[in-house]
Amino acid sequence: MARVALVTGGTRGIGAAICKALKAAGYSVAANYAGNDAAAAKFTEETGIPTFKWDVSDFAACQAGIAEVTAKLGPVDVLVNNAGITRDGMLHKMSPENWHAVINTNLTSVFNMCRNVIEGMRERNFGRIVNISSINGQKGQMGQTNYSAAKAGEIGFSKALAQEVAKKGITVNAICPGYIATEMVLAVPKEVLEKSIIPQIPVGRLGEAEEIARCVVFLADDAAGFITGSTLAANGGQYLT
Numbered sequence: 001m002a003r004v005a006l007v008t009g010g011t012r013g014i015g016a017a018i019c020k021a022l023k024a025a026g027y028s029v030a031a032n033y034a035g036n037d038a039a040a041a042k043f044t045e046e047t048g049i050p051t052f053k054w055d056v057s058d059f060a061a062c063q064a065g066i067a068e069v070t071a072k073l074g075p076v077d078v079l080v081n082n083a084g085i086t087r088d089g090m091l092h093k094m095s096p097e098n099w100h101a102v103i104n105t106n107l108t109s110v111f112n113m114c115r116n117v118i119e120g121m122r123e124r125n126f127g128r129i130v131n132i133s134s135i136n137g138q139k140g141q142m143g144q145t146n147y148s149a150a151k152a153g154e155i156g157f158s159k160a161l162a163q164e165v166a167k168k169g170i171t172v173n174a175i176c177p178g179y180i181a182t183e184m185v186l187a188v189p190k191e192v193l194e195k196s197i198i199p200q201i202p203v204g205r206l207g208e209a210e211e212i213a214r215c216v217v218f219l220a221d222d223a224a225g226f227i228t229g230s231t232l233a234a235n236g237g238q239y240l241t
Contacts, residue, residue, distance in 0.1 A: 002028040004074045005220065006066070008056050008113060009033065009083030011043040013182040014132065017209035018080055018216050019049050025217050027078065030069045032056065034083065056083045056109035059116075066116045075124065076117045078220045081110045081154070082132040086184070088143045099146045106150035110157055118165065127170035128220045131158050132212070135178045135235045151176075155231055162229030171228035173219050178235025181206040202237035 005022045009015040010031030023029045031051045033040045040051040050072065054065035066076060084106045087098035110131055121127030136144055137151025155174045162172040179185055179197055185206060188197070198205065215234055218224060233241060 001074070002026055003077040004028045004030065004069070005078035005080065006030045006032065006069055006076045006113075006117075007080040007082055008109065010049075010080075011036070011040045011051055013184070014177065014180060014209045014212050015080075015082040016043060016047075017213040018082060019043075020047060021210065021213035021217050022078070022080075022220065023047065023049060025220075027220075028073050030073055030076075032065060032083065056081075056112060057104035059112045062109070062112040063116050066113070070120075075120050077121070077124075077126060078128040078130070079113060079117050080130045080132065080216055080220075081113055083109055084132070084134075084147075084150075086144070086147050088147070090143055091145045094146065102146035103150050103153075106147065107153045107157075110154055114157075114161065118161075118170075121170050122165065122168045125169040127165070127168070128224070129158075129161070129170065129172040130216050130219050131155075131172070131174045132216075133158075133174045133176045133231070135176050135233070135239050138176055138231075138233070138241060139239045158231070159229045166228055169225065171219070171225060173228060174231045175212060175215050175219070176231055176233045176235065177207060177212050178233075178238045179206050180209055180212060182209060200238055201235070205236065207234060207236055 005027040007019050010019045011033040019029050019031045029049050054061040131154045133154040134151040136148045140148045158172045158174040
């Protein structure tokens, strides 16, 4: 029976690429999304991957959503925490609302999701958790104190949880993408991309969502059981750790 993989923020961008790659690798995939019903319907129509709508920043909603996925597909074996938002601004102008929105969606959601699958993974002595962090969680980014803090928090969370569950056959790893050619990045003016962003990337181009997806498939595999608590940087050489 195919292992069940659940991807948050799974209907667009990097999340959609991850879902497609996991399905191609033989997983039974569920894609969570927050609000864009039209995009979710189109995604399911194109891929055959079922979608499930809930707010990952809400613990009870995560509990109910995961229960629905479990009822329809089976217990979650692979969890990919990919959902995220940005609310950029310099700290001296940042509102509490924008701080909390990013922390809750990008970091608290990781607790909400992991907490609701971890007991089942422990009972079954198997699990793969992959948290999609960011290059900006490693190096920081001006105008993104909220985002950088949340993404750095994902890395620390991954390292701590990895130690707690290693003996139960569960691995927990973080992936830190650099600039990826998603809708959000491609919305940046072409001149800014070509003059200010791409020159910082030694490979000379933006990454592709499919390249991050391949990292996830690698870490999710049964054969990746000796890799846990790791941070995989996929940034074209822009930031070396």
